[in-house]
Amino acid sequence: MHTAVHAPASIPSPDWNSFDIGPLTIHAYALCILAGIAAALWLTSVRWKRRSGPEDAIWDIAIWAVPFGIIGGRLYHVFSSPDAYFGPEGNLWLIPQIWLGGLGIWGAVLLGAVGAWIGCRRSGVKLSAFIDAAAPGLLLAQAIGRWGNWFNQELYGGPTTLPWGLEIDSGNPALPPGLPADTLFHPTFLYESLWSLAGVVLLLFLDKHFKFRHGRLFWLYAAYYTLGRVWIEALRIDDAELILGVRLNVWTSILVFVVSMAFFIALGLKWRNTGEPRSVYLPGREPADQEPGPDDEDRPSDDQQAAEAAEPTPGGTSRSTPQGTDQSAPGDSPKEAAQEKNHNDTETQGGAEADHRASVSDTRSEDTSSTLDHPKERDS
Template identity: 70%
Template sequence: MQILLQAATLVPASIPSPDWSGFDIPLPWGTLRIHAYALCILAGIMVGLWLTSVRWARRGAPEGSVWDIVIWAIPFGIIGGRLYHVVSSPDQYFGPGFDGTGDLWLIPQIQRGGLGIWGAVVLGVLGAWIGCRRAGVKLTAFLDAAAPGLLLAQAVGRWGNYFNQELFGSPTTLPWGLQIDANNPNFPAGMPADTLFHPTFLYESLWNIAGVLILLALDRRFNFRRARLFWLYAMYYTLGRVWIEAMRIDEAEQINLFGITTRLNVWTSIFVFIAALVVFILVGMKGRPEPDTPYLEGRGPGADKAEDEAKEEAREVAGADAVAPSPGVRDTDSRVSDSESRDNLPDIQNGSGHPSTPTEEEPASMSGNKPVTDASETGNSRHQATESAPEAGTSK
């Protein structure tokens, strides 16, 4: 019992505020500040890509295509996330009520924090679509493979809010309350310096990690297709984001709908959840795709070979058409019958250059089998042959 009490005294009664937020790299013209927030985002991207690449390879996708896709999806996602953050929290950029007292130069300074997940997902999907088209694969197949990895990336990236000491929740007395430096610009004015706050970054990180395990288990059981796992991801994340977002006390755009005024992100989460649920049901009514392949039509394995064979067949057909005889023209094939060749030869004996058909007497007289009974007839025949020989020699 005494050991347990001593161990309990070693457990901190709160989560301490970080005493490190990055480091500087000396350069000839100054220093380059590497923020812990950026490192967390980068680490999230790396682990998310690792899980996505493993799942993508198991789908039978072409090797290396995941990099062809994310090279478009990541930049689009970062830009979209920043734009959504600026729209949902415009005061520091445009001033309260857009009175022009804000600082527009803060918009590109992502290292200070501020990425809205909804903008990141929308533009990230657009970038992924471009990459998928170029790689010859289906966007829906990639979204199913990437859904758990996306949630894992968010779980790791959320720790960037801890190092920036931002986006925390309302005050709490729970033992896992979060300490915030009283001199930090994000510390709420008018509150005691030892006030503890709900660590909403930790709540969301744990929620997302649990979601990764749930999505993997559901996909193993049901083997989702047509981006249904992605819509499950959207439903799960928004379900947790509603209650986590409602706990935060940082400044955000307030929207009044149906007589209820709350943060823009809360309403966005509700609408995204409903939309994802509807799409999930409608897509499920279509059944599994046939064939079940991540490739676009005509871009799968063997498509290039089939295309080459089709081109070769087309060339053969074109070649056969080129040598085909025209109507009314005698076939020039070399395989002509001997009888036809002889019929077309000139008649050498009668000196005529025109083709002639041998008579019945000519074969008999030339065969030598018929006995000669008339000497004068024989002599005349020899005389005719002698006179006709020079003429036959000049005919072609």
């Protein structure tokens, strides 16, 4: 009796990556990128509104950040994998054809941040406040955008026998030679997508409980993403620049992780217990009718501030200083308060004496005036 041998389960690759609408060709890769951008803008707008940010600013910033991010991502890919464009058989006309795949996340983040800075300056809001609001959305965009690699059958990992191995068409030019046609590969696009989705949940949880501000949530996003990117990148077998036998993107991820953690810690030490207002606006750009948002719930209300101002201080005086009351500062000792009172009494007495001297002078002036007006009375 023979036991049937079942092939391991696997993830099939799609048999299409584009479709036509009249003369227009729609690429699945581009749709994934656009879907990721839309999802990121939606999540960012929700978080931005909760931080009392101006709603119109999201779209004003996106107009600058999105194009800059796409250009930056493409440039990073081109210069980190130059053979297809500048090599002996390279084709420079492939550079603008981003629908064929190839966007480097670090170029997208770097140049996208430049575009976001321009948009923030024009909208009068802080870049640090915006990137904190956008951090979970960036991971969401990456989680969705990675599925474009699945449609293009690109950027997969080495051979595997795991049940979730990825099927790749035998005619794929990136397929390593000499492997059986039914070889399965690590679905690195799926690993990164799931890692990014988990990061969205983690960042939202941490932000809710710790309220990271001043750019700290953004740097935490960068550290989290690169932590996963190091091992995911090490699984890939596509052509890449090597430094000391290690893929360039692995070195980049390690460097960005170290820098991100350094900024995260440094900013935490700088702003700890400062009590700085959490306004999203640049100094001098706040609207006159701005109301506190949910992030201001930990601030004391006006009634609480008034009650605190009326409480007696250790020096025995009230924090409020209405007219006609002793205005000694909180914490003054009785001796200092007495000295202040004597000083005030001296000033009051001096003022009274000056008033008296002025009154006598006026009286004498009047007498002299009367004498001059009646000279006969003076002679008699």
